[in-house]
Amino acid sequence: MVTEANVPNIVRLDVFRQGGHTYTEPMKSTLQNPHSGLQNTAVRRVVLVTGGTKGIGRGIALGFLSAGDIVVVCGRQAPETLPQVDNNTAEFIACDVKDLAAVQSLIATVTQQHGRLDVLINNAGGSPSADAATASPRFHESVIRLNLLAPFNLAQVANAQMQQQEQGGVIIFIGSISALRPSPGTAAYGAAKAAVLSLVGSLAVEWAPKVRVVAVSPGLVRTEQSALHYGDEAGIAAVAAGIPMGRMAEPDDIAQACLYASSNAASYLSGSNVLLHGGGEKPAFLGAVSNSAATNKSPSPAAVTPASGSNASGSPA
Numbered sequence: 001m002v003t004e005a006n007v008p009n010i011v012r013l014d015v016f017r018q019g020g021h022t023y024t025e026p027m028k029s030t031l032q033n034p035h036s037g038l039q040n041t042a043v044r045r046v047v048l049v050t051g052g053t054k055g056i057g058r059g060i061a062l063g064f065l066s067a068g069d070i071v072v073v074c075g076r077q078a079p080e081t082l083p084q085v086d087n088n089t090a091e092f093i094a095c096d097v098k099d100l101a102a103v104q105s106l107i108a109t110v111t112q113q114h115g116r117l118d119v120l121i122n123n124a125g126g127s128p129s130a131d132a133a134t135a136s137p138r139f140h141e142s143v144i145r146l147n148l149l150a151p152f153n154l155a156q157v158a159n160a161q162m163q164q165q166e167q168g169g170v171i172i173f174i175g176s177i178s179a180l181r182p183s184p185g186t187a188a189y190g191a192a193k194a195a196v197l198s199l200v201g202s203l204a205v206e207w208a209p210k211v212r213v214v215a216v217s218p219g220l221v222r223t224e225q226s227a228l229h230y231g232d233e234a235g236i237a238a239v240a241a242g243i244p245m246g247r248m249a250e251p252d253d254i255a256q257a258c259l260y261a262s263s264n265a266a267s268y269l270s271g272s273n274v275l276l277h278g279g280g281e282k283p284a285f286l287g288a289v290s291n292s293a294a295t296n297k298s299p300s301p302a303a304v305t306p307a308s309g310s311n312a313s314g315s316p317a
Contacts, residue, residue, distance in 0.1 A: 045069045046114040047262075048106075050097055050154065051124030052090065053079035055223040056174065059251020060121055060258050061090050067259060072110050075124075097124045097150040107157045116165050119262045120158040122151035123174040127189035140188040147192035152199060159207050168210030170262045173200055174254070175217030177277050193217075197273055204271030212270040214261045219277025222248040244279030 047064045051057040052073030061083040064071045073083065074095040083090040091113075095106045110117050125147040130139060155171050162169030176193040183190025197215055204213040220239060226248070230236045240247045257274050260266055 045118040045262075046072070046110065046116055047119040047121065048072045048074070048110055048117060048158070049090075049121040049123055050074050050095075050151075052083065052121070053092070055225060056218065056221055056251045056254050057121070057123040058083050059223075060123060060174075060255045063252060063255025063259050064119075065090060069119075070114060072114075074106055097154060098145055100153050103150075103154050104157055107154075107161055111161055116167075117158055117161050118165075118167070118169050120154065120169070120171045121174065121258060122154055122172065124150065125174070125189075125192075127186045129185040130188075131185070132187040135188075143186075143188040144192045144195075147189055148195050148199070151196065155203060155213070159203075159211050162211045163207070165210075168212075170212045170214070171203070171207075172258055172261055173213070173215045175200075175215040175273060177217060177219040177275070179217065180275075200273065201271045208270060212267075214266075214269055214271075215273040216254060216257045216261060217273055217275050217277075218249055218254050219243070219275075219280070220248045221254065222250055242282050243277075244282065247278065249276055249278060 045064075047069045049057050049061045049064070049071060050073075052061040052071070053075045057073065061071050061073050062085055065083060065085040065088045068088065071083065071088075071090040072093060073090045074093045074097070076094065076096050078092050078094065082092055093106055093109055095102045097103060107117065127143045127147065151173055155173070158169070158171055162171075173196050175196050176190070178186060178190035179193035179197050181190075197217075200213050200215045207213060220243065222236065226236055230239050236248070253276055257276055261269055261274060
């Protein structure tokens, strides 16, 4: 599991390009104004990670902190400890992302305190398991509000700020493999995440070239809450065995994808879905075929002719 102690050092590029302009990478250096030819005060990128106090969000926050960025995380309640790498600690702002007024206040606070917003990671979301046939309409509406409408509202408010910035910005939606395959038990969640992928494509067209919009969609990820979904270590190992890479993703795997997607190296990446599933889940028919083949290869007892001096079991007569 990702911790503050084992986050790898991130190699950052020297150039930050967005909106058709090229800038000196703001990490531990100076921000180059391409029009004035003057170097402004050095400031790191300002990154907002919703739901960045635990799970995948915390891992993403740690990745950007390791890169030297200013990271703001939000949640409904302050965590016992904030994400921290060395002396770089995330800032916390309380916010219910389903509340539009709170979202507007969140973006305003970040920009007032830091002067701009360079990267938004729309990570907050999730859903408890529920039977689609019996769950209430109110439940389904709540799931869709959290996983589709809330990140949409956040992106809209962030985009309004980023469009005013000369360097523009990047908005990353954390999607899910549930958008691309059946999601029994979390049908509304899967539908919301599928809608997010459509939203990303549309916003990428509408908000270009200043703002890039990307989806990063994890498969199965091991977090501090994995036991709630997969049981003990044996259960987690069994799930991991069904993934071609032989393991579940770690939050830092998602962080690395977000670091790339928000970097100059990905300056042409927009409207795309970066799928992180370790090769996917092995199709069930492979196991069925394997078991069937093994059964067919096993000789029946009647077909075995005991060798001289042995009984049918192969033991000495």
